[in-house]
Structures are given as structure tokens and as C-alpha cells.
Amino acid sequence: MAMACAAPLSDTIAAVIALPRPVPAVLGVGAFLKNTLCLADGSQALVTADFGDLATVPAVLAFEAAAEALLARNRARVTQVAHDLHPNFHSTRYAVALAERLGVEATAVQHHHAHVAAVMAEHGCETPVLGLSLDGFGLGPDRDSWGGELLRVDADGCRRVGHLALLPQPGGDRAAREPWRMGAAALHALGRSAEISTRYAALPGAGVVAQMLARSVNCPPTSSCGRLFDAACGLLGIKPIATFEGEAPMALERLVRRPRAEPSGWQLADGVLDFKPLLARLVDLPAEDGADIFHGTLVAGMAAWVAEAAAATGIRRVVLSGGCFFNRVLTQGLVAALHERDIEALRPIQLSPGDGAISLGQAWVAAMAKG
Structure with a gap:
């Protein structure tokens, strides 16, 4: 040592x-x-x-x-x-x-501001950009749980222009290691709480989690894209209990054969991107079909989301950052979809999209703030 x-x-x-x-x-x-x-x-x-x-x-x-x-x-x-x-x-x-x-x-x-700024530093970019920062968790300014953020970033700072619709996170951080809990949260959000105890009957605590969700006890809301992936895995029966955070989404990505979008799989209002229609579609699908539809719909919905923000702000460059962009299906699909809309996607060069780049982003934000 x-x-x-x-x-x-x-x-x-x-x-x-x-x-x-x-x-x-x-x-x-x-x-x-x-x-x-x-x-x-x-x-x-x-x-x-x-x-x-x-x-x-x-x-x-x-x-x-x-x-x-x-x-x-x-x-x-x-x-x-x-x-x-x-x-x-x-x-x-x-x-x-x-x-x-x-x-x-x-x-x-702020964590997601740093994610975006790290990519800006690598590209030598000081002009305003949109930043799509997708990961498991980062503390927001009001001490809330962020992780699916659309930001406007420039030398003067960062402004949140949108986020993924909130989902409850039963058990807090425990849900990151037990994706079935996010599957239960999705059922609750869809008004199907009665199915939790039977769908997850083989897992200890299913009834307790159903009660937690019903009473909003220890179920902090989160905009996390990582937890959205976990919800999909929980509904599709992929790694209900994982050995490390991200294991289930990685398994989900490996199942993808031909991504395809569900045209009515998302709703977009006032900057909030809601994939509950997609989650409802996954409930009764085989895992392989669910993996294709989940990834394809995620790409289509996020491309529409970024395009709307680009039209509103006049900014045609978007930084893609955060650990969810280790997923090649999501990354490559989104880069292509944005290119079709004449939006330039900036990605990390030397560093990874994950938390290893946060220190660079922090340093660059502090440096930019001082002019």
C-alpha cells in the first residue's frame, strides 16, 4: 500500500x-x-x-x-x-x-456541469454548447438526485434546460445494485403497483418495496438515466440483483440485435422527457425484443429532445457525457440521429465519458469562471 x-x-x-x-x-x-x-x-x-x-x-x-x-x-x-x-x-x-x-x-x-466541461476542455471549446449528461447519480443544486440532464453550458456557467422524468428510487442507492427495485418503481409509476408483489415474488422484500412506493417512504425521486436503464432491466428480468452498478445495463446492451424505435414511446413537455410509454411497452416483452426497442426508442426520444433545445437556443453543438455513454448502441445511434438533424455531437477524446473526467471538468469550469 x-x-x-x-x-x-x-x-x-x-x-x-x-x-x-x-x-x-x-x-x-x-x-x-x-x-x-x-x-x-x-x-x-x-x-x-x-x-x-x-x-x-x-x-x-x-x-x-x-x-x-x-x-x-x-x-x-x-x-x-x-x-x-x-x-x-x-x-x-x-x-x-x-x-x-x-x-x-x-x-x-455541479457533477453534470463538470461532465460537460471536461469534453469542452478536450475540444478547446469556450462557446456555448448544449450538454446531454447521462449517468447514475450526481447531486443537483437543490440536493436532489440528477442523472438525465440537458444543460446549456458556457464560460459563465450552467443552466438546466431539461431532464428525464423523475422515477422513485426505492431504497435509495440500493436500487443501483438491485434493478428489480427500479422495475417495481416503473410499475408503480404506470399505475400497476398491484403487480409488484407477484412479478417479483421470488425476490426478498417485494411486498415491502410495494408498500414503500405506495407510501413514498425512502423512495427519493431521481432523473437518472442509469436508473432508467435499471428500470428496463427490472421489467425485462435482466440481472434483477447485480454484483456491481451498471452490470444489468451492460447485459441489456449485449442483447441488442437491431435497435428500433417505438414511435409513441416517449412524451416531451416543457423540457421534460418522459419514457413511461416505453416502460409500459417493455412489461410483457421478451428480453431480446425489449433490448432492441429500449435502445432504439431511447435514441429517437433523446434526438428529438436535443433538437427541440437546439431550435429554442440556436445552439447546434451538443456534448455527450456521463457513464451511460459507455453504451455504444446509445452513443453511435444518437450521434447518427443528431447528424441527420445537422447537430454536431462532441464526445471525449483522450478521457472516458465517465467519472474519471470529472476532475478536468471541475478545473476547467473554475478556470473559465475566472476569465
């Missing part, structure tokens, strides 16, 4: 990103999952390798050792420490304490 934490800084740098203009030194400390650090200084940003999730002592020690090494690099004078909006992440607590020690500003950056 000690040897890993004491590794030379050069061994921990995974990417060097050229920035479009020189910036004062800013340290981005990343999020909780797949944590990385980023030092933006001058015309480049150094992004570390992934330390893993900051839930283990080795990951935390490696994170802190790398942060101190970055601070010491060329005696860079860090002017800001940028962190996630979530107050309970170890990275956030570390950033606040570090900023106080250095006598500099600690800058909170």
Missing part, C-alpha cells in the same frame, strides 16, 4: 490535455467513483490515473499523496481548488480543507 501511495508523480499521470488558452493553476479533485485529480496550469491540464472509488483506505491514501505531489509540481501556485457539489465526498472534504490551508478559494462544481 505504502509503495503505491509513494509512486512517482509521473507514474500517476494518465493524460495531458492541451488547453485552448493559458489559465491560472487550478486543482480539480474529482468525485467519489473512479476518482482522478487534475492540475490545470498554463496551457495544459494533467489528469491522473483512476484511483478507484474513495471508499477504501488505499484509494484515499493514493488520492491524497497524488494531490500533494501535484501541488509540489514546479511549485505551481494553485489559485483555486475545485470539487463536487456533494458535501460528503471525501474529495470534497479534502478540497475544502486544502483550500483553507492554502488560503485560496474552494469552488463547488
